[in-house]
Amino acid sequence: xxxxxxxxxxxxxxxxxxxxxxxxxxxxxxxxxxxxxxxxxxxxxxxxxxxxxxxxxxxxxxxxxxxxxxxxxxxxxxxxxxxxxxxxxxxxxxxxxxxxxxxxxxxxxxxxxxxxxxxxxxxxxxxxxxxxxxxxxxxxxxxxxxxxxxxxxxxxxxxxxxxxxxxxxxxxxxxxxxxxxxxxxxxxxxxxxxxxxxxxxxxxxxxxxxxxxxxxxxxxxxxxxxxxxxxxxxxxxxxxxxxxxxxxxxxxxxxxxxxxxxxxxxxxxxxxxxxxxxxxxxxxxxxxxxxxxxxxxxxxxxxxxxxxxxxxxxxxxxxxxxxxxxxxxxxxxxxxxxxxxxxxxxxxxxxxxxxxxxxxxxxxxxxxxxxxxxxxxxxxxxxxxxxxxxxxxx
Numbered sequence: 292x293x294x295x296x297x298x299x300x301x302x303x304x305x306x307x308x309x310x311x312x313x314x315x316x317x318x319x320x321x322x323x324x325x326x327x328x329x330x331x332x333x334x335x336x337x338x339x340x341x342x343x344x345x346x347x348x349x350x351x352x353x354x355x356x357x358x359x360x361x362x363x364x365x366x367x368x369x370x371x372x373x374x375x376x377x378x379x380x381x382x383x384x385x386x387x388x389x390x391x392x393x394x395x396x397x398x399x400x401x402x403x404x405x406x407x408x409x410x411x412x413x414x415x416x417x418x419x420x421x422x423x424x425x426x427x428x429x430x431x432x433x434x435x436x437x438x439x440x441x442x443x444x445x446x447x448x449x450x451x452x453x454x455x456x457x458x459x460x461x462x463x464x465x466x467x468x469x470x471x472x473x474x475x476x477x478x479x480x481x482x483x484x485x486x487x488x489x490x491x492x493x494x495x496x497x498x499x500x501x502x503x504x505x506x507x508x509x510x511x512x513x514x515x516x517x518x519x520x521x522x523x524x525x526x527x528x529x530x531x532x533x534x535x536x537x538x539x540x541x542x543x544x545x546x547x548x549x550x551x552x553x554x555x556x557x558x559x560x561x562x563x564x565x566x567x568x569x570x571x572x573x574x575x576x577x578x579x580x581x582x583x584x585x586x587x588x589x590x591x592x593x594x595x596x597x598x599x600x601x602x603x604x605x606x607x608x609x610x611x612x613x614x615x616x617x618x619x620x621x622x623x624x625x626x627x628x629x630x631x632x633x634x635x636x637x638x639x640x641x642x643x644x645x646x647x648x649x650x651x652x653x654x655x656x657x658x659x660x661x662x663x664x665x666x667x668x669x670x671x672x673x674x675x676x677x678x679x680x681x682x683x684x685x
Contacts, residue, residue: 294518338500383426438660441609492635500602570596599629
């Protein structure tokens with residue numbers, strides 16, 4: 292069994308998971324409207340981490356002035372450092388694998404290297420530097436698969452841990468924004484100029500955000516090390532629908548979830564407290580997810596989206612939203628979907644509008660993205676009685 296033994300989130304709402312959690316409970320959002328941000332002519336709404344704050348925190352972590360790290364590398368290291376510290380593992384050990392999820396990395400360096408070496412824009416180089424910061428000499432794994440990257444990275448880590456080659460995996464999701472990133476989404480006419488409204492009848496597009504999030508996953512043997520939340524299953528499916536969209540009939544997402552739970556003898560649908568959806572607030576995505584939930588028999592299960600708090604954090608989204616959802620599960624809480632007021636999807640679903648309670652032991656994480664990519668993960672409280680009665684075929 293693979294479980295989460297530590298985590299951390301770095302975002303505009305805080306530099307620890309607890310700071311972010313308290314911000315969410317108070318209803319705070321990191322989203323703000325920017326006019327002429329990144330010298331772009333169109334205004335946009337986004338969640339940005341102040342560079343000065345990053346540099347202040349990073350200087351406390353590393354005083355080696357000879358080493359230069361980019362913004363995305365800095366927030367990835369900051370997030371990983373806190374999670375590693377909380378886990379108590381030796382990050383330099385051969386038993387530890389680093390997995391980096393990012394969609395853009397240092398893409399802005401393609402235009403101007405700013406004094407960095409020619410290899411610096413490559414994702415593998417950032418992953419290598421991050422792992423080496425912690426003294427880890429294993430070849431890190433990079434997962435870059437559009438929006439599902441963070442969830443895909445967790446599935447990849449789970450599979451590698453189950454080979455018994457590693458005992459721990461430090462899974463980091465990180466992305467920052469730039470003129471290239473913002474203008475790319477603007478070219479799709481996908482951005483909302485105001486705060487996004489997931490699943491709402493008046494939704495008109497998504498907001499982007501910056502974040503780094505880390506989970507330390509462990510292969511738990513004989514109950515050790517102890518984890519509060521474990522991954523019951525995860526699966527990926529590409530429906531090859533379109534370069535910029537998954538299937539409108541949710542074929543890939545339904546298939547991913549079906550595969551994720553296929554090894555469980557007993558159905559877990561009645562045990563799902565909530566579904567954390569991708570919930571980007573685009574017309575296409577939210578409709579597609581509502582179709583998936585209806586087809587899976589989850590239309591009556593509470594569903595929420597965190598995009599109204601953090602924006603779409605790209606490669607960090609799957610990891611960040613897993614962490615927050617795990618906190619919700621452990622505290623018996625379901626966060627409301629910020630920005631949602633009026634139902635507006637093709638299938639009726641139970642979108643959370645207020646802080647709710649549930650003592651059920653599982654949550655589902657769904658996510659879809661460009662190229663027809665889809666991922667589904669199932670997590671549960673580490674409850675021996677419940678896990679024993681699920682009866683895995685493995």
